[in-house]
Every structure is written in structure tokens, then in C-alpha cells.
Amino acid sequence: MEKISDKMVKLTLKRLSAEDEYPDLSQHNNYMAKVLTQDMYKKLRERATPSGFTIDGVIQTGVDNPGHPFIMTVGCVAGDEETYEVFKDLLDPVIEDRHGGYKPTDKHKTDLNSGNLKGGDDLDPNYVLSSRVRTGRSIRGFSLPPHCSRGERRAVEKLSIEALASLSGDLKGKYYALKNMTDAEQQQLIDDHFLFDKPVSPLLLASGMARDWPDARGIWHNDNKTFLVWVNEEDHLRVISMQKGGNMKEVFTRFCTGLTKIESLFKERSHEFMWNEHLGYVLTCPSNLGTGLRAGVHVKLPNLSKNTKFEEVLKKLRLQKRGTGGVDTAAVGGVFDISNADRLGFSEVELVQMVVDGVKLLVDMEKRLEKGQSIDDLMPAQK
């Protein structure tokens, strides 16, 4: 006991002053850099979470990636559930800025009852090519990908495999560990657009979440290939429901049923998801707090996307556009990935509703523009 505290004191003494340690953020443009002052850094470097995660661990990715003048990245990650408590001086203002003014005292609503969704089963398949809902879940008691040891990561994998193996009916499926995959399996998963690979983005690498790749990483999917779980990529679990066409209601129903079932399977094994009533579901990146939900479609909008009002419409509908390769890709052939911009402060049902209603409107606008008609009367109010 004495030996450990001696080492700790020596560590504290040897560390030079906070001024000397404070990162140079003068060229930086991310939420962490906007918020972290030298005084705040000085206070927070005296702290650590129970599993030993420190402020330097939280901010390393934001220090290493100064960001882009046009795109504001988050610039910080959590190493465990307690990070959001221990380093709240930094994370609360980052969360508030990133999530549209969400206050430290606000409460987040969780609603995974797909019956509450109105409509959503009839998006025009001539325009809406596919529908998808994803979220993430973290298993309470284990460190998150930036910080976890190999033992913890393997434990998360083992628990996940056991829970998923109990799914039945249209959710019955199989697990493919990344390191054991055959070439044939790998090719199939690529063709199905299911396979995730070792991250190359420096935003992710700098946080330490790619360590020991591909140990304890894998993909589970059901036999119907409509429900998919990623294990130990950026989060403990990423849960995805998807199918071709515009029946978002069906996708969301499967999503809710599957998630609820998985949660109860974990509970049977004495584990629960990280969740609290302020932050909702707790995930690695502060941008994914709350619902962690991104509901989206691949939709053909060749005319609307060239219209000067496109950006404004998306903003009013609280929607975001991406290329069909996902985040940081460009649109190909007028086909866009349109999804909700928010994660926190709205429930799952509310967000999917926004997407369903919003995409319906976008398709209507597209049809108008095809016929050479005006879309002015269709302009929505700010949601």
C-alpha cells in the first residue's frame, strides 16, 4: 500500500507545473479547445476517474487534431462512465455547445416504444432507397474503448456473444470475430455493407480506441441481414437495423424490439447499460450521448440538392446530409444520406419522427422541382 502511494506522490511531485503541461490550442478549432482554459486544465489534472483515466486521456484526440475551419469536431472522449462526472467542468460546456444548449440540469427522455411513431411505413421507394437506424450501448462496469484493457475488451465481447446467441425468431443470427474470419466470410460481409475495419481517421486513432486491433472485435448479424451489432469498434456495441426501401417504421420497430431484448438478456446476466437521466445512454464520444441515435435514409434528391434552399430546409427540419459512404464522404449521383442532426434532448421516437416527416417533405419538394414547380409554399418552420 505504502509503495503505491509513494509512487503516486513521486508522480505528482515530478510532474511539472500546469502552465508547462497546458496544451497549445492556439491553432485549434474544436469544442474542447473552445472550452479548456489553463485554469480549468490546472484543476482537472489533479483528478482521475476510479479506473485511472485522466484529463490528458480525455483531450488527447482534440490536441492531436486541431480541426477544420468549417467542421467543428468534439475533440474529447470518455474513458469510462465516470469521466462525465469527474471532468464535468470541461464536458458540461462541451455538451451544451454541441447539443444545442443542453444544460447540466436538463433531463433526457428515453422512448423506445415504436408504437408511438406516427406513419413512417410509406416513404416513396422510388426516392428512398434504404432506411437505417443505429445507436450505441455501453456495458456498465467496463472502461470504454479509449481506455479499456485487453481483458476488459474481451470480457465485453464474451458477454455480448452470450447475450446475442440467445436471440431467436427473426433476430436469430451469428457472430463473426474479426480476427477469425475466413476470406469468404469477409468478402460476404463487405458485399453486405456490414464489415467495419480498423479505423483510419486520426480523430479515432488518437483517442486510443484502435489498440490491439483486431482483438475482441467482431460483427454479429441476424440470418435475415436486417439487424446488426458491431462489437468494440468506437463503442462497446453499435446496434443497427436496416433494410432496402422506405419502411422506416418496420426498421425502427425491429430496432426497438431488438435493443430491448438485448438489454434484458444482459440484465439476466447481471449487467446493465450505462444510462442516467441527465445524459441518457453514455457513449465514448460526447456527440453520441442521449439516444446515440442516427436514423437515416439513402434518398435521391438530384434537383433539391442543387437548389439554393437545400441547406436551409435541412437546418429547419433538424436534419443533416452526408455522402452515401457515411460520415465525411461525398454524395454520389444525387443520392444523399439524410439523418437527424440531434442526439440528446429528444427521445428516440421524437428523432425518428423528425426524420420520417422531414424526408417525406424533402421527397415532395424533389417531385415539385422535377415538374419545374416552386417549393416556396412547402418551406417548413424551424423545428
Place this chain on the structure above:
Amino acid sequence: MASSFTRVISGRNTAVMLAMGAGTLTSGYLLSDNMEAAERRRLYPPSADFPDLRKHNNCMASALTPGIYARLSDKTTPNNWTLDQCIQTGVDNPGHPFIKTVGMVAGDEETYEVFAELFDPVIKDRHNGYDPRTMKHPTDLDASKITSGFFDERYVLSSRVRTGRSIRGLSLPPACTRSERREVERVVVTALAGLKGDLSGRYYSLGDMTEREQQQLIDEHFLFDKPVSPLLTAAGMARDWPDARGIWHNNEKNFLIWINEEDHTRVISMEKGGNMKRVFERFCRGLKQVEHLIQERGWEFMWNERLGYILTCPSNLGTGLRAGVHIRLPLLSKDARFKKILDNLRLQKRGTGGVDTAATGDTFDISNLDRLGKSEVELVQLVIDGVNYLIECEKRLERGQDIKIPSPVPQFRK
């Protein structure tokens, strides 16, 4: 096995719930009070954390056994550097069937002692059987001992000698904090400002460089950039780039120091042409003067008689020295015996872009293979004698004469 593993998991959860309930929420989460992290780590036996190295081909993977891992995984250096941190780069980079990388790095000087049980066999593997437990490494920076150090410039285009030096008392690039890294920069830049005569020069901080300065340094082949090799980035040495990184060079542009790249410092003496003796003479003189200047301020280089100069990568221990030339060998390089000749001369060929590049045309970078167990003078002499032999072979082939594979250069002095 499965059931004991499950018990470990539920045991951990219980510990977490107790900790969350008891003092943790009120304790303020102070780093200096943090005993729990070490205790939590112990809930997972070393076997749960042992890396999967079955597809790996590097020196670390060849040497690391579950037994060694179990004995070392609880230890830390005085700077809190762990075994997992040493080996992370080797776990993340399985290697190549043809090229055996080292697969581990040091975080500080004490790493080589605390984790000796793993570093010693890796050092032995990488450095031709050198045994740090029983052997001593000779240091010799007396350039006057060099003979025939002037190459035929019809073949040799340039000559260069490089090494690294670490500042004792400060952690190495994989482990250092921002303040330590800045301290290294301060200590070295202050010392370099004291160099005079043909060694006087100027420092360019990577972060503050103008575009014009940057272009100039690129044109002179001086500029180093943020590493992209996953071998280096996985070791954590590129954190906080470009903070406290920079390049110093003398006004004559033949003596150059990199600060806080893969090592605290890399010291380079180079010039066009074949005067390797002068390159090495300036190298030794410069190194000695820099050492003297830091000693005046109470600092010294990391060095001991078992391992010589201490650097981040075990492959650079001893002299850390790579002495080499850019040389044209159009005929010899196509001869089937080229590789064997190089092997016996203890020389290595690289492309003219440095490590992991391909040769352009017939021009190669030829340098010493070895770093540890022979002194600087011995290695440079070996390169001089070896390159002269290669030039002789090339000339013979030009005249249509046959060449011989030389007998292998002896290993360590006993």
C-alpha cells in the same frame, strides 16, 4: 475456465458498485488518492490481458511468454510506465513475414531495467547475440583513429552519420508529458545556442516555421514531418504534434539536430561528396560540444556501460549510429552476389528516401547494420572499409573482371 472468468467479471462489478456507493462520489476523485485503478487492474489476471500474438512476427512477439507477461505486468517504472505501454506498438503491428521489426519501445531510462526480463532477450535477438547481462558496450568518439575515409566521388554522392541522444531525467517520446517534451526542447536549444565557429546555427520550431522556411528545409532534405508509420504512431510518440518539435542546423548546413521526433534528439552530420572522415570528425566534435554545454547546466545524456546510449527503440541502443553513403553501383547492384557481399560486410542497403523506401535507379543508401557491441569508431571504419570494397567490386565489374565475396566481418570483441 469459463466459470472462474465469469466470477472475475461479477467480482469486478461488485467492487465497482461498492466503490461507487462508498467514498468515491465524495472523495473529489483526486489523482493522488487513486489507489483504485491499480486494484481494478488486478481483478483481471494477466492471462486475461495477454495479447494474441499468433499472427505476429516481431522480436517482442518472439520473446514474450505468458510467464514473462505475468511477472512484469504489475510493475511500473518510477514514471509509471507499464509493460503494456512498452509492447503496444508490437501488438498493434503484427509485422511482415520478411521484415522483423522490434515491436517494443522504452518510455524512460528505467524501462530497460524494470522490464529487463523481456528487453534482454529482444536485445540479444536484434543485436546478434549481445548479452546485456554479461557484456560491455564500448564508446569511442575519437575521429582521429579513422583511416582511408575519403571515397571515390565518381561513385559516392554523399556521406552522412547520424545518432540519437536522450536527456537523462526526462521521459522518452512514447511516454513524455507535454511539459517534459518542452523541457527537452528548452535544454537542447539553449545548449545549441552556445555552439560556435563552423557549428554555430539556428533553431526552427516546427509549429512556428514560416512557409518559406519550411520550403527551404524541405529542399535541403532537412525537414522531418509528423510520422505516418503505424509503428511509430502506435507507440504514442506523435502525441501533441507539433508541440516542442523542431530542427536546428548550423549555418554551413552540414550539422543538424532533430528535436523530439522519435528520440529526444537525433544528431546528423552530412555533406555532399565522399569525405566521410570529415563528416565523422564534425559529428564527434559537435556531439562532444553539445554534451559539454548541457553538462554546464547540470544535465547529461542517458548512458550506461551495458547498453551504451539509451534511446527509444531497442534497435538504436549502443551507439545509435548509422553511418552511410548514397552511392551509385549500377553493375554490382545487379550482380547476384550483391546481397551476400553486403551481409558479410555487415552493411545494409536502403532506398535513397531512407528506411522503408525503394532505391531510385542505381543509387543506394548503404550503411552499417549494427549499433550495439561495437564502438562508433569501429562502425564508421567498418562502413568505410566496406564501401571501399563495394567500389572496388564495381570497378572490377566495369573492367570485366570477376569479384569475390569477402569473408564475414567478425562480431563482437570478446
